């Protein structure tokens with residue numbers, strides 16, 4: 593082993609060592625910050641919302657205030673409100689707690705008031721909620737404009753619990769049965785909400801069952817634009833507990849009807865879906881057929897008290913609706929519009945191609 597060369601201990605050496613140390617620190621710091629930056633970018637990427645439904649909004653905005661400066665305040669809402677509003681789920685399991693609360697209007701009266709004569713109504717007693725009425729007139733007017741069909745008749749709207757009792761008993765007697773898949777138990781009929789209607793076709797004084805076929809399918813396909821959905825479809829009978837009823841329409845409001853239609857969800861499934869978006873996480877965000885962007889989230893009812901503090905975005909346009917089960921659905925109209933992506937443009941042009949084709953085959957009905 594040769595003698596190790598002892599380092600010189602001069603001034604110059606100390607300066608050199610000092611510079612070395614400074615350089616080493618600077619290098620280490622550089623590596624550290626570089627890595628940190630890299631990881632923070634990775635965090636950003638992993639925080640992006642997963643690809644959601646059909647209309648994915650490109651630049652998603654998180655619920656909790658950050659980049660977009662949304663500030664949430666709380667609104668105290670009485671727990672009674674859980675049982676009110678156009679999204680209430682009424683089924684064999686969920687009783688309707690609404691009644692005649694002064695919001696019902698006669699369809700006949702409102703039709704003539706607004707001078708809408710492109711559909712008829714059985715008599716002056718058939719009534720629905722004001723909100724349902726306004727949108728019913730709009731939907732039927734659009735339906736007539738598109739199809740020239742004016743023989744649809746509304747045969748049923750709001751039904752009191754007592755009236756449902758009579759119908760139920762008559763149905764059981766007629767079929768000599770102790771239950772029914774067609775007539776709901778008193779208290780459990782959607783007709784008690786004032787958000788549901790039954791229609792038929794009236795031609796030459798004859799009443800024909802509405803089966804939604806041919807040009808009449810426009811209503812099931814386009815009703816969402818006016819907040820209506822066909823409530824009981826054949827392939828959802830297992831979930832709804834009600835057989836296929838093409839004549840029964842339910843007003844749920846926009847943009848909910850759009851989301852349900854696009855994603856083929858019945859009301860039971862939609863209410864469940866919204867529970868996956870509780871306040872505090874990312875909201876359910878989507879653009880409707882006009883490209884308007886909505887955010888929807890769920891706030892569970894506070895069972896401890898008589899009211900619930902519902903977080904709402906300050907200064908934004910929102911609604912709070914009960915689900916008739918366990919909480920509130922907050923819908924925020926962001927006022928923003930989705931920019932058309934390459935995909936949606938491509939989708940549109942392929943649709944218009946299809947439209948051209950269908951025009952050739954004399955079928956002018958369109959889903960839009």
Ligand SMILES: [Zn+2]
Nearest residue numbers: 788789790840
């Ligand atoms: Zn019905």
